[in-house]
Amino acid sequence: MKRRSKLIPLAAAAFLAVTALAACSSGGGGSGGSNSQIIACGDLALSGPYAQIGQTDNWGATAYFDYINKHGGIMGHQVKYFNLNNQSNAANSELNAKKCIQTYHANVIIGPESGADTESAMPIAIANKTVLISLSSGWQSNGYPASQLNSYGFPGFYDVFYQDQYDSVQNLIVPRHYQRVALIENDCGPVCLANQQTVQALAKQYGFQLVSTQIAPLAATDVTPQVTNLLAAKPDIILFGLVPGTPSITAIRAIRTQDPNIPISECSACELPSFIAAAGGASNMKNIYVLGSMSQWLDKAKQGTTDQAKATAAGLQQYMDGMKGAGLGKEDQIDNSQEGWDAGLEINWAMTQAGTVTDETKIMQKLQHLNINTLGIVWNRTPDNYENITQVLSAMEVINSDGSATLFK
Numbered sequence: 001m002k003r004r005s006k007l008i009p010l011a012a013a014a015f016l017a018v019t020a021l022a023a024c025s026s027g028g029g030g031s032g033g034s035n036s037q038i039i040a041c042g043d044l045a046l047s048g049p050y051a052q053i054g055q056t057d058n059w060g061a062t063a064y065f066d067y068i069n070k071h072g073g074i075m076g077h078q079v080k081y082f083n084l085n086n087q088s089n090a091a092n093s094e095l096n097a098k099k100c101i102q103t104y105h106a107n108v109i110i111g112p113e114s115g116a117d118t119e120s121a122m123p124i125a126i127a128n129k130t131v132l133i134s135l136s137s138g139w140q141s142n143g144y145p146a147s148q149l150n151s152y153g154f155p156g157f158y159d160v161f162y163q164d165q166y167d168s169v170q171n172l173i174v175p176r177h178y179q180r181v182a183l184i185e186n187d188c189g190p191v192c193l194a195n196q197q198t199v200q201a202l203a204k205q206y207g208f209q210l211v212s213t214q215i216a217p218l219a220a221t222d223v224t225p226q227v228t229n230l231l232a233a234k235p236d237i238i239l240f241g242l243v244p245g246t247p248s249i250t251a252i253r254a255i256r257t258q259d260p261n262i263p264i265s266e267c268s269a270c271e272l273p274s275f276i277a278a279a280g281g282a283s284n285m286k287n288i289y290v291l292g293s294m295s296q297w298l299d300k301a302k303q304g305t306t307d308q309a310k311a312t313a314a315g316l317q318q319y320m321d322g323m324k325g326a327g328l329g330k331e332d333q334i335d336n337s338q339e340g341w342d343a344g345l346e347i348n349w350a351m352t353q354a355g356t357v358t359d360e361t362k363i364m365q366k367l368q369h370l371n372i373n374t375l376g377i378v379w380n381r382t383p384d385n386y387e388n389i390t391q392v393l394s395a396m397e398v399i400n401s402d403g404s405a406t407l408f409k
Contacts, residue, residue, distance in 0.1 A: 038074055038357050040065060040081040040347065041100035043111035043121055044135070044340075048088025049188075049218050052245035052269060053113045053339075057135050058083045059328050060340025061110050067322035074348050077357050086112055093117035097124040097132070107357060110156070110343045111135055114243075115142035115191040122153040129360050131350075131367065133343040136191065137161055139387040143190035150383055152360070154367050156343040158377050158389050161195050161241055164266035164291060168239055169202050171396050171408065172265055172289060178236035182212040184226060184251055185241030195241030211235055216247060227254040237263040244269035244336075252279045252288065265289035269336045271397060271405040285399035289408060292395030293335040294319065296407050297376060300395040312376040312393050319375060342374040 042061060045054030065081040068074060082104075084096040093112045100106040101124065109125055109132040112118045118134040119142065125132035131152050136142060138159035140149060173181060181203065185195040196213045203210050212233035214226035230238060238255065242248040248267055255264060268291045269275060276285055292300070294316060301313035319341050323334045349372050354362040370381040376393030396408040 036077060038077045038079045038108075038351075039104055039106045040079055040344075041104055041106035041109050042081065042083030043086050043093055043096040043100060043109055044083050044113055045088040045117075046083070046085040049243060049246060050088040050114050050117075053135075053243070054086075054088070054111070056269070056333070056337040057111065057113055057340040057343075059323070059333050060337030060342070061344055062340070063323045063326035063328050063337065064341040064344030066326040067318075068344065068348065070325070074351050075355075075357060086117060088114065088117070090117050090120040094120040094124060097121035101125070101128045101130050106130060107360070108133065108347050110340065113339075115189045118142065118153070119144060122148055125153055126151045129364075131347075131360055131363055133346055135339045135343060138191040138194070141191050141194040149386065150368070152364050154346070154370075155387050156346060157339045158392050159191075159387070160268055160291070161191065162198055163392055163394055164268060165195065165198050165202060165239055165241075167291070167394060167396055168237070168265040168289065169206055172237060172263065173208055174206055176236075179208050180211045180233070180235045181208050181237055181239060182214075182230045182233055182235035183210060183239045183241060184214045184216060184223070184230060186218050186243050186247050187215050188218045188243055192241055192243070195239075199239060216242070216251065218243060218247060220247070221250060222254070223251050224254050224257075227251065227258060231255075231258055231262075235262070237265060239265060240267055249275065249278045252284060256280065256284045261287055263287050263289065266291050266396065271399060272332050272335055273403060274332050276399060276403050282399055282401055282403040286401075288399060290397050290399065290405065292397045292407070293405060294338060295335070296395045296397045296405060297393070299407060301376065301393060304393075308373060308378060308391065308393065311373050315373065315375045338375050342377065345372065345374045346370060
């Protein structure tokens with residue numbers, strides 16, 4: 001099959017205060033007049049273990065809809081976006097999904113960002129025929145019931161953990177002929193625990209050994225025992241299957257206390273200045289390989305000559321401009337907020353393709369056939385496989401002694 005990639009047309013929306021709208025159409029959507037607003041309700045963590053992810057997701061969605069509104073809205077409709085903090089809690093995620101639909105008559109829900117929290121919120125969206133764009137990593141690997149995998153809930157991003165492990169194999173393990181590989185992963189549900197199976201499959205394919213796997217509780221503040229067990233297996237490299245933020249910070253500190261030089265890969269959202277400081281400074285980041293920031297993805301895309309690379313570069317530049325235009329241009333804000341922006345891209349595309357902002361069924365059906373390039377993620381969905389992605393244009397980077405990041409080559 002020929003792979004197609006394209007950017008969606010420009011369109012936009014603003015971050016406004018929460019206000020309940022009267023009337024809802026099919027599903028939980030807002031009223032359908034020619035000047036009616038589209039209600040996009042976030043169900044994202046601004047506190048708890050997932051706060052680093054939730055905050056950046058919220059920033060990205062905020063910036064996207066601000067950008068869209070400034071450029072005429074979606075099919076002439078302005079978008080009102082707001083977030084309800086789920087506090088990294090499944091019960092709150094379910095409650096927020098109900099509020100989004102019943103109180104605010106949301107056309108679409110963005111989030112949650114974890115598999116367990118999405119599992120609580122998604123049945124609410126499905127029962128009310130309201131589109132939900134989850135920002136959890138992975139989709140089928142999250143362990144959702146089959147009935148939920150092809151309904152009104154959709155993945156808004158690719159399986160970051162799988163991409164981390166694949167990039168580590170392609171860029172480090174195979175070229176450097178590493179034979180002994182260790183893995184540390186969080187106990188945060190099926191999507192995290194699937195890392196071991198992913199690495200085992202890659203080991204069989206590429207001829208290395210997974211010599212140790214250690215599991216760290218999501219809320220652990222000391223993972224020294226797990227790290228001691230990892231290093232006892234004498235690995236050549238340690239792979240991360242950890243949630244960005246406190247879990248990965250805690251692991252880096254524990255590893256570097258015992259071994260200042262062993263390679264660690266791939267660390268998500270670890271290039272942020274705030275993360276580097278919390279992990280012990282740039283010296284602790286030596287020989288740590290990081291999932292590339294947006295600026296590095298843009299640099300890599302600009303080096304490409306394919307239509308996909310050019311489209312990705314254009315989309316990333318639009319993202320950068322949109323984040324800055326929304327007053328979110330600081331490095332900590334711009335580097336990892338693409339998931340929320342991508343969710344906006346999917347929503348805009350589906351509504352535009354469906355020719356409606358209120359008919360949730362038509363919008364859902366278009367999302368079942370999503371076929372766009374969202375900042376280097378080339379989607380080619382079918383109704384049986386919402387997670388069908390033909391290619392991810394990613395980048396790996398390293399942290400320099402001054403704390404800056406550069407592309408790994």
